[in-house]
Amino acid sequence: MHATAPQDPILLLAGLGRRYGQSDVVKDIELAIPRGSFTSILGPSGCGKSTLLRMIGGLTLPTSGRIEIDGEDVTYLPPQKRPTNTVFQSHGLFAHMSVRENVAFGLSLARRPREEIAERVVDALKLVRLSGFEDRPVDRLSGGQQQRVALARALVMRPKILLLDEPLSALDLKLRQAMQEELRAIHQDAGGTFIFVTHDQAEAFALGDRLIVMNKGRIEQAGPPGEVYARPRSRFAAEFVGDANFLAGERKNGRVALAIGVEFDLAGPDGPLHLMLRPEAARLHTTDKGGPEDGRLRVAGNIVEIVDLGPFAQCVLELEGGHRIEIAGIPRTMVDEIAVGGRVTASWPEAAMVDVAP
């Protein structure tokens, strides 16, 4: 499925690329971001996601392609002339200024009236829950507070697009989760379009209503997070957004024979194929008394490993011929019935398997 252009995109990227010497850090990006959306860009470090964000914000110039914001070509505009603002990973606060001066910086440069600046600074600090910190020097704040000042400093400009470059990655887990919730609330309260870059898939899913998976400078897949998770289009996307089993097989005349020893009907061209199965899509049965259910595949195997996570467990099953699959989300009630070495059956719906490029 190709990402269909939204009705009223705030941001359009066409053939966007950035080349350093001989290497393409970002290549051929085609993307339309809907107005008011919260988009997460997810990818491993070095995949070009930060460079892409910097090009949108004007901090890095592209070597090819075009950037349009709200219908206006901004490809070669300097950062100070773009309707975007950025929250940086290492906040980049002005160390010699107070919280108030930091947040007021952009508005003062824009020569807004004094009363308006004062009012908007107060509002922005309220939004990030830092009211009362106006006169603190920024180096006396905690990491989380500093990142919230950086957020207020960008939000106070009311950018058409707010760019967030891994702003939470320097924070500890608890604080990170709290900040994620705050970010979602701020997006709802303040409105606007947010683009959030992260290498943390849990964060990308927690925050975005749209997900873009990047790899090696290209967009691997874009869509709603649930869709990317359930129907990844590539092996990379499948693995990067979660755990996955990959089942090799061969298709002939619309019938697929998997290497793990099961067969089923699936329309498509003849030849080898790889199917992805999420570990939690499979179910475990200790007694194989269920008849051949419609549309479910069943395989028998020996348990070689059990990881008890508390509410759930996951296990590794060794099938005929030495193939192994992982099964997750095994309910508590069942954990006591299984043991390493025990023989069990696993089943999953045929439709749960997704054809991915190898």
Next chain:
Amino acid sequence: MRPLGAVLWFAVIATLVLFMLGPLAIVVVFSFNSGALVSLPLTGFSLDWYRTLFSSAEFWAAFQNSLAVAVPTALLATVTGTMTALALTRKSAAASVPLLTALSVPIMIPPLVVAIGLVVLYVRWLSVPLGLGAVIGGHLLLTQPLVALVVSARMASFDRVALEAARDLGASPWQAFRHVTLPQIRAALVGAALLAFAISLDEFIITIFTIGSGNTLSTFVWGKMRTSLDPSINAIATLLLVITIGSTAIALRMTRYRG
């Protein structure tokens, strides 16, 4: 063993300190001594040598020349040295370290060589007349790398993301420099300027080679020493001592430069 070692160690240090600071102390003491000879015993406290000095037109001419060289040198070196440092911080360490080292060559080679080279350059190639302007040029060679080093050291701990944030919030490159970079490196700049001032003020070799005619304080002292061992020299030396130690001390405080 240990007490003896410690005592010997203390004796060595004390001798060294006496040897190095002794002449300075003698100069200062004799500048306030009434006798015309720099020899013991002291004959009494007097400000006569300072009076002699301050009533000498030659001294004031030299003093004015010294300021006419040291002030422009300090200002120019601070501007060009800072520009150098800012340009270098945009480059990778692999590129900036060799460049900074290359720029520092004038302070590593003997001043005599620099001075001879300068004279040849000025007279033979550039047809620049010797004089105060030529001296300023020579002093820039010595002081600009120092400013560049001090400012580079400051920029190493400067948050470059803050600069990008400023641009992102609507600042032009100049506004970003004025509102973000400058307030954070101001102390280092003032300190570097004072260091440059102190170095220029008592520089001798390049000065005497390139000044042509006229004197700065350092060449004035040298001239006087060749004719008479007049204790008013001690008064000048004491003044120079106070000015250079004072400005260097302020500079070190402001730059926190240790090294």
